Amino acid sequence: xxxxIRVHQLRQSFGTQxxxxxxxxxxxxxxxxxxxxxxxxxxSVIETSGRPDGPLGRLCGxxxxxxxxxxxxxxxxxxxxxxxxFQQGALFDSLSVGENVAFxxxxxxxxxxxxxDTRISAALxxxxxxxxxxxxxxxxxGGMIKRVAVARAIITTPECLLYDEPTAGLDPIxxxxxxxxxxxxxxxxxxxxxxxxxxxxx
Numbered sequence: 001x002x003x004x005i006r007v008h009q010l011r012q013s014f015g016t017q018x019x020x021x022x023x024x025x026x027x028x029x030x031x032x033x034x035x036x037x038x039x040x041x042x043x044s045v046i047e048t049s050g051r052p053d054g055p056l057g058r059l060c061g062x063x064x065x066x067x068x069x070x071x072x073x074x075x076x077x078x079x080x081x082x083x084x085x086f087q088q089g090a091l092f093d094s095l096s097v098g099e100n101v102a103f104x105x106x107x108x109x110x111x112x113x114x115x116x117d118t119r120i121s122a123a124l125x126x127x128x129x130x131x132x133x134x135x136x137x138x139x140x141x142g143g144m145i146k147r148v149a150v151a152r153a154i155i156t157t158p159e160c161l162l163y164d165e166p167t168a169g170l171d172p173i174x175x176x177x178x179x180x181x182x183x184x185x186x187x188x189x190x191x192x193x194x195x196x197x198x199x200x201x202x
Contacts, residue, residue, distance in 0.1 A: 004029035005160065012045050019045050032186045044087070044164050083158035087165045089145040091137040091152075097124070098133030101152045108156065123151040127181060143174035150181065161185065 003026035012020040019042045027033050035043045091100045098120050105116060124130050127147040137145065146166060153161055166182060167175040 003027060004031070007046070010046065012042070030186070032183065080156075081159040083153035083156060083161040085146075085149045085153045085161070085163045085166055087168060089137075089149040091140075091145060091148060093137050095137075096133060097129070097135045097137070097140070097148050100137070100148060101133075101155055104152060104156045119155055120151075123155040124148075126154065126185070127151045141174075142170055143177060146170070146174075146178050147181065150185070154185065 005027040007026075008024050010020050010023040011018070023042075023046060025033075035046060037043050092103070095103070101120050101123055102116050105119060110116060120133060121130060124132060127150050129144065129147050129151065132144070132148075137148075140148065150163075150166075153163075163182065167178050170178065
């Protein structure tokens with residue numbers, strides 16, 4: 001069976017600094033995978049590598065290579081299938097929780113307020129934050145910020161969900177709750193299709 005994601009001999013350099021030196025791995029559809037390594041080892045670079053020095057292989061069913069004429073179109077197609085949770089949540093301070101979660105939808109051109117409200121509520125409900133739409137990021141705990149970031153990542157119904165250090169800086173209890181949430185998103189078959197994407201944490 002063909003893997004959902006295949007990374008083959010991925011290389012990435014920044015100037016003379018070689019960060020990735022031929023990384024290879026496969027991820028099956030529906031599989032939960034973690035990349036583990038020290039700070040600066042290149043975990044985030046694997047997730048965000050835009051123009052690798054070597055072939056990246058298949059990502060979410062699409063062939064992707066570093067040097068091809070239609071790289072821009074190909075990357076856009078691939079990115080439309082991926083949800084991303086940033087390391088520290090990366091919420092917009094000036095936007096409410098609901099506005100933060102809706103941001104990817106508005107960027108995609110969705111303007112129907114009823115649709116936005118429905119999808120915001122569904123995404124927040126899936127992370128246990130239904131009814132918190134009006135809160136501002138400054139009033140949220142670290143764990144709540146992570147949950148809002150997850151809701152924003154899944155609201156576009158991605159086929160693959162990437163997490164960049166989803167439990168960094170959290171206490172053990174909150175870490176357990178976030179880890180449980182990640183596992184539930186990956187395996188919960190009872191959730192609506194839009195809220196049960198394949199999950200690939202790192």
